[in-house]
Amino acid sequence: MFRYSLAVAALALATPAAAQSLPENFQTGPVFTDFGPHAPVAGLERFPLPTEFRHSFDVATRADAGTRNRGFESAARFINMHVAAGVDAGRIDTVVVVHGSAVLDLLTDDALAARPRAEGVEAPVNGSAAMVRTMLDHGVRFVVCGQSAAAQGVERDDLIEGVEMALSAMTAHALLQQQGYTVNPF
Numbered sequence: 001m002f003r004y005s006l007a008v009a010a011l012a013l014a015t016p017a018a019a020q021s022l023p024e025n026f027q028t029g030p031v032f033t034d035f036g037p038h039a040p041v042a043g044l045e046r047f048p049l050p051t052e053f054r055h056s057f058d059v060a061t062r063a064d065a066g067t068r069n070r071g072f073e074s075a076a077r078f079i080n081m082h083v084a085a086g087v088d089a090g091r092i093d094t095v096v097v098v099h100g101s102a103v104l105d106l107l108t109d110d111a112l113a114a115r116p117r118a119e120g121v122e123a124p125v126n127g128s129a130a131m132v133r134t135m136l137d138h139g140v141r142f143v144v145c146g147q148s149a150a151a152q153g154v155e156r157d158d159l160i161e162g163v164e165m166a167l168s169a170m171t172a173h174a175l176l177q178q179q180g181y182t183v184n185p186f
Contacts, residue, residue: 030083031138035131036076052091054181060100069105069128072096076135095176099145099169103152106132106144111158129160136162145169
């Protein structure tokens with residue numbers, strides 16, 4: 001019985017958070033209706049007008065195959081929850097700085113298919129691509145670390161259209177901070 005309980009507990013901890021259902025009080029929207037879930041928090045005062053956010057996210061972890069990158073989705077959640085709480089969407093300026101293996105979550109499907117893989121293994125599909133394109137269309141910037149891109153064998157043409165490249169993630173964050181951006185450590 002103990003081994004069974006231990007196995008069930010290990011399986012629960014190993015299950016990706018994206019596969020677990022959210023509590024029913026979480027919702028998407030109002031900006032991104034297919035992702036970026038958030039929960040309303042009762043009893044909070046409204047944000048003083050005009051509230052403005054210049055915020056960057058640091059994302060270094062790649063998503064599991066076929067799933068959306070949680071770091072990218074956190075940026076969408078940030079936008080959704082603040083707009084739902086009364087902040088004007090036009091006053092939220094968000095940049096996602098991407099480095100490490102997460103760079104691969106910004107590749108086109110063609111670029112992913114061209115990457116080396118074991119014989120007989122199907123070409124992966126970028127589970128984050130549709131979300132990234134939607135976020136780009138809403139003015140969210142994605143900036144790739146050029147050092148990570150070089151280490152991963154990624155060229156600028158491999159990236160989803162609209163994704164930018166910087167010399168490094170450190171450089172991108174330093175420049176963004178000089179422009180008044182705060183950094184979200186999640």
